[in-house]
Amino acid sequence: MCGIAGIIYRDESLVGHLGADLAALIQPLESRGPDSSGIALYTRPIAAGQVKLVLRGEAGVDWGAVQDWIEQAVPVLDTHVTADDRRFILDLTQDLPFQVNEFRRALRTAFPSLHVMSLGQGLEIYKEVGAVDNLIQKYGLTTFQGTHGIAHTRMATESVVDIDHCHPFTTNFDLAIVHNGQISNYYRLRFQLERAGMVFETHNDSETIVNYIHYQLLQGKSLEESLEALLHDIDGTYTFLVATPDKVALVRDKFAAKPAVIYEAADKVAIASEYRSLLQLSNFDPNALIREPDAGEINIWPVTTPAQTAAVLSVIGS
């Protein structure tokens, strides 16, 4: 069980606060999730045809070999070092075959001590085990920028505590989720999704949610349609946030078992497991609309900050 949080800015001038705001939201939620924490944030998209790959390596990873391996698959335009992570900008404009799942699988087979954190034009994911402060300090989280993001603190239920099993989970370009609850038909769903070609990299039940949504999107469904179907198909308890480049959705199961509070102000939308987190936001507006989602309710917010394409090297952390 866990703490979850999310931010969507409605004011262009706030994008510099994303890391600090997400950190402020999840710090009080550490008591709900002492095992690990993580964030998924969306910068302005990089250039068309390019994609960011964030990798986490355990001690002793031969980053030179990793770089060579990636370059054999796809041209690398930039490499950036943050703590134990490497962020690569890959060039996909050259009409090379590039399948996300295939690439992830091949990379992990070649380098078992690597963790593929995220792939996308805007998405970057950073995770750390232990206290929230470990994450904030390690990555200098408070300097991170972006238009929207989601974050998580984890109290592990049925799977191990390690980097792979930390939230957020992602399976596709620019798709990420954070979940509080326990999926009670996890193994049945996983079997069906794997049979349909989806790839699971962990034993965390929350990975089912992102894989399920990914699968529905591949079938041509909209995010809205995918989440409607999910409410019917995924059993158990869940309040989760799902993010894409242009939307953030909050979904609560039909039992309304796990908490969430929504804050909607002129300049931003924020969501957190507990109200006290929201009070930590910069420019907290006491007149903002505060509400809680009903059982079985899906809330979807568009990301309305202008999505201007920025130069490759101006993405966060540079």
Place this chain on the structure above:
Amino acid sequence: MDDPILHTSSTFNPQVIAAIQERAELGRYMIRGFGAFRNVPRLDDLVFLTASMTRLPLEGYREKCDTRTVLGTRFAKRPMELEIPITVAGMSFGALSKNAKVALGQAATWLGTSTTTGDGGMLPAERDASAKLVYQCLPSRYGFNPKDLKKADAIEIVIGQGAKPGGGGLLMGQKVNAVVAGMRTLPEGVDQRSPSRHPDWIGPDDLRIKIEELREATDWEIPIYIKMGATRVKDDVKLAVKAGADVIVLDGMEGGTAATQSIFQEHSGIPTLPALVQAVEALKEIGVYGEVQLVISGGIRSGPDVAKALALGADAVSIGTSALIAMGCNKPVYIEDYQALGTEPYHCHHCHTGRCPVGITTQDEDLMARLPIEEASTHVANYLQSMVMEAQSLARSCGKSSVHNLEREDLVALTLEASAMAKLPLAGTDFILGQS
């Protein structure tokens, strides 16, 4: 043929046939008291490697064997200090008669151990009789109140019990008399269906906040136990620790109940032996073994059971059914009353009917009168003392001057099942099923 051979189906044996026909009459699941009837691997399947040449046994009587037990050292200012490593489990006034509750309290006080309230609140006579009383916080919250909370020596948050993990309790209408109904704020005579979840929190992250509330209400003085039925033991124990428990109370599937659906007793949860082993592993894995204490229950009947549980890593055991048996449950007296229930002594599990022939699980004044408090107290105290002496004897024979110094390595398994579940070598071999 004069003497035909009778064939019996294993699939549709007489018990199965009777059960189908009973449900065909009733139109509902069957309800009964007691724990699982089926045979499961248990502590009996282990034996001690007592001292011989490599180790020296201690002498009885002259060389003391300590039994003192402390529970709840993690956060509480006032941990539960017990003279013996055997506690009395939560059993409600309502399921049990007043005399039975008072007798348990009295016996525990004589032996320096604790008793536990149950679903239905704190009976004043029980508080008076029991010097160390654990106050249960159950999903139903019947009779739960801050005044009694402040009189408690520890709090036990009940998530579930071994007889019915994940299921709620039942108290049939015939046991809900005026006194019981009053304590539980229920209409008299109603079939009481207890909820399976707590009303004010859902999940361990919210339980952590609930625990802070209870600590604030008791000024962080007394320990908070979390009691669970044994299912996904490793994960559940870790979550209970993260939620803030001082003590984990784990109840295996042999654990009893006054009334639940028999399907829960027979088909849910895991036996006490593997549950204990997994709980100790879980505590070790997250680095709190010794800091968070473990109490194991479910089918504990003897000193050897106690000694083996401690050797496997428990800090204490808890008994329920066996304490009731000590005071006369299933005793061959009032045989016609057993027969009126359609049963016989040694076979009775009719706690749910409220017609207990020996006056333990009843609210009927005449039946309760068959259980004089002094005699019942004495029997329970004698039984507790005998178990402690047995556990000490085994500990001394293993060369230990404290029962808490018994170790896993003092045990071996007699059966393959016990070897696999306890992760101990089969006696006389180096073979551990599933590991070797």
Place this chain on the structure above:
Amino acid sequence: MTESLILSPPTLDCTGLTTREINQQLKKLAAAGADTVDLLNPQGRHNLAVAIEAPLKVRIRGPVGYYCGGLSEGVDIEVDGPCGWSVGENLMAGRILVKGNASACAAASAHGGTVCILGSAGPRAGISLKGGTLIVQGNVGHSSAFMMQAGTFIICGDAGHSLGDSLYDGTIYVGGEIASLGADAQLAPMTDEDNALLEQQLSPYGLATQDYAFKKIVCAKQLYHFKAQDFSKFKDAY
């Protein structure tokens, strides 16, 4: 903390204090015979004013988290803002007034006193209610009054699905729409006594009975004892 932080008239600023220290101070003030204390900057904190057994008036100037006023007896709490889960949990006597919305499980298993929410309440409001009065001026979420055992639950607005499911006893009044009634809950005719009771309970909070078309819900008592051959009910109720 130091005594100097207690100003006169009693004001307690939560900033920089642990919940432990705040509650200790409240208990100290109650023991010293203070009749009112203002709690500043609660910042959505959990477990404020828990287990206060005195007629102390605690005015909380801001939002609170879970379990505000839980396990209290005789306290008089006002919250200027929203509150988290299980406000007034297991309240025995006294009053808790929330001038905002309440999250899930408001007044869970309360045995007495009054919990009044001037906004709306989330799911499972009045769950396992064992006495006293719960008033919600706005709406309540699903499964409210689940397994309610006694007391009075007044909802001026709308009620979510499964209102009063598996209730044993007590009375529920709903001024707005009911999404659906739970197992064994049924409508009953309003009487003059009901209207008088509503008037008496609502008027202290400036609420007028005549502004709402109250319906009354009570236990149908069909689940009190199992009945064979009742194929419609028990599968979903037991």
